[in-house]
Amino acid sequence: MYKQLLITGGAGFIGSNFVAHWLAQHPHTQVTILDLLTYAGNMANLQSVADNPNLSFVRGDIGDKALVSSLFAEKDFDCVVHFAAESHVDRSIEEPDIFLKTNVLGTHNLLECAKQHWLYPGAKPRTHLFHHVSTDEVFGSLQPGESPFTEENNYKPNSPYSASKAASDHLVRAYHNTYQLNTSICHCCNAFGPHQHTEKLIPKTIHAILSNKTIPVYGDGLQIRDWMYVHHTVEAIERIITKGEKGEAYNVGYNQEKTNMTLIGETCSLMDKLFADNTQLQRQFPEATKAAEGKSKELISHVEDRLGHDRRYAINANKLSAHLNFSQTGSFEENLLDTIRWFIQQHTKVSTIDI
Template sequence: MSKILLVTGGAGFIGANFIHYWMKKYPNDRIIALDALTYAGNYANLEPVAKNDNFSFVHCNILEQEKVEQILREEKVDTLVHFAAESHVDRSILGPDAFLETNIMGTHSLLKAAKKVWLDEGLLPENHRFHHVSTDEVYGTLEPEDPPFREDTPYAPNSPYSASKAASDHLVRSYHHTYGLQVSTSNCSNNYGPYHFPEKLIPLVITNILFDKPLPIYGDGQQIRDWLYVEDHARGIDLVIHKGEVGDTYNIGGINEWANIDIVKLICALMDEQFKDNSELKDRFPEAKSAHAQASESLITYVKDRPGHDRRYAIDPNKANSVLNYQPQESFETGIRLTIEWYLANQQWWASVMDGSYKEWVDKQYN
């Protein structure tokens, strides 16, 4: 049976990739993407599906509860997939209020809308799903020898960002146990891939190399993260929605633990390799050290560590593997090559994101 999905944060990095994945796999389903188009939400991320008859876009903040209710009601949405969030840890340290407003109050606004339309008004009292996308950062940090995070690992968030996501997780759980809303939650490891906003580590390193800019490394660079290719994340959410138990939580990980400094060095080596094999890149990016047969790794610059920087994250995906038959299809080595190739082939996208020109388009279209 075809589904009708409302995807919040649909113009963001993970949300847009999820929409691309879903529409390719389930072409008869209908998707309504909702996004406030803040700095990290970019309508250009949705251009590959924009003309599809089964796709539509709504410019809306998740705090606009009445508008969300109207969408749920008029479109007869049966599945809400909630990606919308403030997600950059550094920004949460400098300005935590926006994270509490979006991640906590915004999630609560969506839960209230879903409860009202699906349960109180009886539109879909049985056949509905509110899927909440969360993060491994709610579990806190790990020591080098600690086992990876499991679904029953106690929450211990260490930044305003992770604290706000932890609160949203608890709200989602409460709406299931108190009101009977049919919910599920997935906690994922660090995502990477196409359309990743350039402030994040991997796209920042790629684009800085191209313009001979420093590659900033916090502290000693030995912070370890578990990396998940974004399409593998979409695949995991798909399985949770179709096979996961209502009210349950599933950890989705890439089984790819890497220290930040090792990621940066790998990207440097792969970028140098790209320039060596493709003379056209030398003409497009003459400032890059790789264009002059110099090592990109020389751009690495160590900077003061950020406050409360968690040392290690790692996901234990055994529950998703055994219950849902989930397996990531990309290793970090294959996924990072795909990511680099995408950024080199899509300069117009990331250049417009970095100079803000797409915001002018948004203003003309929606304001």
Template structure:
């Protein structure tokens, strides 16, 4: 039995990890610490809210005394750190929040873990601090460059990726300097249920359902490596169970797609869904283009963003070899699951988009997620 502290557990990837963990390890205690900023949503945790081993704390990772208290009171032996500002566009217009959360917040967690686990001796010999990072710390790739490996030099190109690179270095330093038992994973772009609708895939899905333009940066030929979010959770599980302390592991899907091709695929699948299921026209009366089988007509090219990396790709051979990691979802199966989830969960995404999700969760569920 383990006691986990999951930071950012009300966000997209963090919440999916919590769902995965509590389904596969129901005997473990899981404590979520989340500040519930714009992308943190208690509704994401509703599926586990009534689990007897689930606890929620509304708080900030920069509050070091709070983190220390959680580590001690719940006798935490495993800290999985998802909490981060992660949207590149927001980092360009407002980088301060990224420095505060991603660098100072990570350092706050490291200080607390060192104090409680090492200095005070709680779980001194049996603990793990796992830091969830991104492939963006490696910079950008040319069309024919080899994929990023764990030995690729860091070359971040946005305030977001620079802040994540700095946090990676801090985690490494706390292992090598103080002996904190750490691991780091750098993952591909994730997609799946509960994805905040400002990101590409959920934005395209929800905009089609509202007959809104599908904005494509530049020529749309930026290439990303995509990973279904549950496969990411599975990879972190393997790092925690089999990963060597002090090591970094790339978790990827070997699944490169140009942005424009993803958007066209979603349009095609959405057209198919509306043709196959006539009730969708009644459920989504504003989705006139999809009803006509012409969702691709919503595609609109817009000015490219500053410093837009051209290509990311993950080389997962280390994870495949050391951890026996393999994604279970292909892009075809994963994107169909994602599309079905958004079609079935209009209440969730519409509440997120209009900012009313806190009121919605309060009216939908009798049991408060937070526990003393």
């Protein structure tokens, strides 16, 4: 088992959930987080593990070769778990350069530093792994009725974001095949849960309802995504790291396809029910009048569609379940309700609300 982990982007949404999960499951390992703390990273995401003596944090850029090399030399990492990435599609449309810099050149720098530390001339063979966290978006868009993506699908990225992630995937695969670097890749579907940035669909919807503001929906809102609770996502990633085959890629999905309109509608309904069942919430959020009336869906407003908006993503995760014996527990509604409760608590910062 790996003893010294470098987790890039560990203060971000999925990264911070993974850090907490890994430390709970592997309490005798040492974890170093490298995060630049851009808009997506937040030290508050690590509050639950801040006092863990096995965790250290370094603020820095994955593209800084001197920094990354020095960390490898100091910590003697045997595993890299690479979450760090620019990931918001809208931002990639407006500023594609930063996505290429971070997602492609940054990943290449990490691979080079790992290769030089683990596979230098004369080095004795040692246990090591470079695990790269990617996305289902590299496969492009599916039409209704098409089979979900498998790991064998051709890459057809449609946005600067997904193109940059596809390029980084290819680099990871190339370092495995050319240099025999031990690698693995996971293609994750849409995750949701605690610590997600408020620009994402579910937290944006929750905060809009609490503030009685418009819930913006791109186009007709019938884009389809596969959704997975982040706690299950990080469990799957841990399983790939500890049990997966070197050089392999694994799809991480829940087989839970929903249109954006369906997901927003379910979020609105659960918010309305919470407000109906808890008058304390109504007092805490007097501006949330639509939720108090059970009419949160009236806040929905359709806006101009995103450029190059992929219509459907769907993941076939049979390889993960069959080869690595991975399964999930809990219903989607329970997971969504837990997420809503978490964001309400964060919005108020009042822990006495009983929801």
